[in-house]
Amino acid sequence: MQIKKNISLKSYNTFGIEAKAQLLVNIESEEQLKEAYQSPKLMALPKLVLGGGSNILFTKNQRKAILKINIRGIDVLDQKDHEVRVKVGAGEIWHQFVLWCLDHNLGGVENLSLIPGTVGAAPVQNIGAYGVELKDVFDSLEAYEIKSGKIKLFNKEQCQFDYRNSFFKGRGKDQFVITSVTFKLSTQPRFDVSYGGIQRWLDEKGLELNIHNISESVIHIRQTKLPDPVKIGNAGSFFKNPIIEKPLHEALKLIYEDLPHYPLDSGSIKIPAAWLIEQCGWKGRRMDQIGVHERQPLVLVNYGGGKGLEILKLSEQIQISIQNKFGIELKTEVNIF
Ligand code: FAD
Numbered sequence: 001m002q003i004k005k006n007i008s009l010k011s012y013n014t015f016g017i018e019a020k021a022q023l024l025v026n027i028e029s030e031e032q033l034k035e036a037y038q039s040p041k042l043m044a045l046p047k048l049v050l051g052g053g054s055n056i057l058f059t060k061n062q063r064k065a066i067l068k069i070n071i072r073g074i075d076v077l078d079q080k081d082h083e084v085r086v087k088v089g090a091g092e093i094w095h096q097f098v099l100w101c102l103d104h105n106l107g108g109v110e111n112l113s114l115i116p117g118t119v120g121a122a123p124v125q126n127i128g129a130y131g132v133e134l135k136d137v138f139d140s141l142e143a144y145e146i147k148s149g150k151i152k153l154f155n156k157e158q159c160q161f162d163y164r165n166s167f168f169k170g171r172g173k174d175q176f177v178i179t180s181v182t183f184k185l186s187t188q189p190r191f192d193v194s195y196g197g198i199q200r201w202l203d204e205k206g207l208e209l210n211i212h213n214i215s216e217s218v219i220h221i222r223q224t225k226l227p228d229p230v231k232i233g234n235a236g237s238f239f240k241n242p243i244i245e246k247p248l249h250e251a252l253k254l255i256y257e258d259l260p261h262y263p264l265d266s267g268s269i270k271i272p273a274a275w276l277i278e279q280c281g282w283k284g285r286r287m288d289q290i291g292v293h294e295r296q297p298l299v300l301v302n303y304g305g306g307k308g309l310e311i312l313k314l315s316e317q318i319q320i321s322i323q324n325k326f327g328i329e330l331k332t333e334v335n336i337f
């Protein structure tokens with residue numbers, strides 16, 4: 001087990017926030033994970049499980065042992081008719097796994113191209129983009145239970161997947177470390193181009209509908225719209241899109257005729273948080289080294305040298321203004337430490 005002391009976390013979070021960790025432990029296998037929780041040297045310290053750090057905001061130095069999950073491996077388990085089950089180590093890079101699927105002509109994750117981070121973190125918030133969520137291709141996962149020191153198998157129901165949420169972000173928080181995820185992929189996938197931009201891009205380029213072209217389209221749209229964390233620190237959408245009930249929606253429509261909205265199967269209505277934030281005048285606003293991105297106001301950015309607490313404060317100001325103007329509570333998507 002490789003242990004580093006008093007280390008800067010700046011290169012371990014895509015916000016690029018400077019914070020110190022008391023210890024950082026690289027975890028390459030399930031055995032090392034068990035060792036980290038059971039060794040007397042580390043037992044006394046609280047732990048923080050880290051993947052790619054792309055959904056995290058550090059607001060202080062971490063008097064903890066950071067467990068950086070690097071468990072690797074992509075293994076085909078079996079194939080039944082058109083369905084192929086693939087088991088993937090939690091430390092694999094999500095987009096590398098998507099590329100592996102494309103190389104093997106396996107469909108299901110193409111709409112989730114270019115999402116940063118690791119495979120092990122993907123179920124934590126049930127990652128989603130362009131009409132597809134992790135739960136749509138999920139078979140099962142294995143996780144280390146901290147209390148018992150045993151590996152447990154979770155099926156889809158037990159993971160309680162929801163909109164950018166799961167058991168691991170809710171009731172199971174801080175109790176499990178995901179070590180592998182098994183996916184159900186397809187050799188004859190159904191395509192989802194419900195997000196207009198994908199089909200438009202394919203039409204413009206004269207490209208046929210297949211997993212390779214969908215992935216290319218998603219990559220193109222994302223690169224055009226979102227800041228690259230290598231160039232400008234960010235953690236993607238800072239807030240979740242709020243889901244409101246019909247009476248509030250009816251009341252808001254009377255005032256804001258152009259209010260964008262997406263009805264859900266549950267009868268509730270999803271409102272794009274980006275629109276709400278823009279209406280409150282935050283889009284493109286900059287305060288010294290931090291700000292709200294100029295093209296995508298759901299993304300808060302660190303231009304370099306910004307502090308985690310400053311970003312947190314900005315996020316709270318945005319939440320208050322949305323609450324005051326629309327009576328809507330914006331919930332944070334990013335994990336604050
Ligand atoms: P981290 O940030 O390291 O960790 C996130 C949380 O998961 C933490 O609470 C951590 O403790 C926990 N965790 C990490 N690994 C494990 C594990 N093995 N077991 C248990 N808990 C663990 N998200 C989307 O859903 N859709 C998008 O389209 C999207 N686009 C993004 C675009 C950009 C530019 C950026 C920067 C982020 C985007 N995100 C998106 C958010 C982020 O990429 C995802 O949430 C991703 O799954 C986080 O992975 P990570 O490995 O970086 O997790």
Ligand code: NAP
Pocket residue numbers: 128129130131194195196225226235236237238241262272273274296333
């Ligand atoms: P967009 O396409 O401009 O759409 C704006 C919002 O409207 C999105 O948040 C999306 O909700 C919703 N939406 C658009 N078309 C929809 C449809 N046909 N049905 C239902 N809802 C629809 O969004 P964007 O900002 O460019 O992002 C594109 C996709 O990438 C989105 O799915 C977004 O969630 C994802 N993304 C996520 C992050 C993150 O960090 N979580 C960062 C960047 C992009 P949903 O968000 O619910 O899909």
